[in-house]
Amino acid sequence: MADTKPLTIWSGSSWSGSALASAAQDLFRQETANHQVVTGADDLAQADLAFGQPDPETVITSARLRWVHLTSAGYTRYDRDDLRAALQKRGAMLTNSSHVYDEPCAQHTLALMLSLARQLPQCRDDQRTDHGWHTGRRRSDSFLLGPGQTVLLLGYGAIARRLVQLLAPFGLNVVAVRRTPQGDEHVPVLAESDEDAVNAALAQADHVVNLLPDNASTHGYMGAERLAQMRPGARFYNIGRGTTVDQDALIAALESGHLAAACLDVTDPEPLPPDHPLWTAPNCFITPHSAGGHADEDERLVRHFLSNLAAFERGQPLADRVI
Numbered sequence: 001m002a003d004t005k006p007l008t009i010w011s012g013s014s015w016s017g018s019a020l021a022s023a024a025q026d027l028f029r030q031e032t033a034n035h036q037v038v039t040g041a042d043d044l045a046q047a048d049l050a051f052g053q054p055d056p057e058t059v060i061t062s063a064r065l066r067w068v069h070l071t072s073a074g075y076t077r078y079d080r081d082d083l084r085a086a087l088q089k090r091g092a093m094l095t096n097s098s099h100v101y102d103e104p105c106a107q108h109t110l111a112l113m114l115s116l117a118r119q120l121p122q123c124r125d126d127q128r129t130d131h132g133w134h135t136g137r138r139r140s141d142s143f144l145l146g147p148g149q150t151v152l153l154l155g156y157g158a159i160a161r162r163l164v165q166l167l168a169p170f171g172l173n174v175v176a177v178r179r180t181p182q183g184d185e186h187v188p189v190l191a192e193s194d195e196d197a198v199n200a201a202l203a204q205a206d207h208v209v210n211l212l213p214d215n216a217s218t219h220g221y222m223g224a225e226r227l228a229q230m231r232p233g234a235r236f237y238n239i240g241r242g243t244t245v246d247q248d249a250l251i252a253a254l255e256s257g258h259l260a261a262a263c264l265d266v267t268d269p270e271p272l273p274p275d276h277p278l279w280t281a282p283n284c285f286i287t288p289h290s291a292g293g294h295a296d297e298d299e300r301l302v303r304h305f306l307s308n309l310a311a312f313e314r315g316q317p318l319a320d321r322v323i
Ligand SMILES: NC(=O)c1ccc[n+]([C@@H]2O[C@H](COP(=O)([O-])OP(=O)(O)OC[C@H]3O[C@@H](n4cnc5c(N)ncnc54)[C@H](OP(=O)(O)O)[C@@H]3O)[C@@H](O)[C@H]2O)c1
Pocket: 073, 074, 075, 098, 101, 102, 105, 154, 155, 156, 157, 158, 159, 160, 177, 178, 179, 180, 181, 192, 211, 212, 213, 214, 215, 217, 218, 239, 240, 241, 265, 266, 289, 290, 291, 292, 293
């Protein structure tokens, strides 16, 4: 049954805390004109729906909120037993924006993998430093992404699923780790609890792509022991969250040459302080949490919400449902 009554929609910020771009705000206002939109922090408890990054405490205590849609893929602040229990008790839902960020993050990861394979950061360094024509070294250090190499994906969510599609033409062997394998994945998936299998996969992988969220089970997941398990000369990529990696151990693995390179889009803390040792660690390439970014990001966030709003009004299942 379609819910045609005007709803009170609380609208907040993007994941970074900044206001949405004006074109996205215009689109939101235009498409929610039949509803009442409120924006004050105090208005949240009186809203039927929330779009943004609402205060988790109010999400728990509000008797009226029926659905919260986050403007992020990460939902660490909401990943709490009390919040889950409160929403389930009153039949409320939590959705996120994984399908806004899966494509840019998967493309960014592929770009990082190709840039290492084709020695692009190193060539850029040559251009910015000695203008040397290091053709012999750059050619011989270049390699192909292709059969015979293994990629291990840590986490098998929206980003991983899209990355698997993008990697398909290269013919790499792709394996993933997740908490609860479902049996319907498009690549072999190991259960995170199967430590022996995960360690064996780490030892075999040429590329370890970390797509883990920040939660109690992932803090320091790639610690000194798991980094040591990695195959010598392997490459490590972090698109998930900085807290999932022991950064001192990672720097040591790069300095010793155990790992050939690391590409980090996320660090702990963010922003990374200018004097942080990761900036100068050998073969460590950093992008500033930009993997999910794209020019029309805010408009896509609004369109994703509007698509879910239409489903909500029709009583249909919502995309990217977390609770
Ligand atoms: N760099 C960026 O700009 C950017 C942008 C968007 C997102 N992100 C980060 O990327 C993360 C993943 O995004 P997504 O959209 O793919 O998320 P998602 O769809 O929620 O997938 C998360 C995956 O992580 C797995 N997981 C959670 N805890 C684990 C553990 N301890 N061991 C192994 N696997 C575990 C989950 O397993 P189950 O499904 O079995 O529970 C799930 O497969 C986000 O949470 C966010 O932190 C970064």
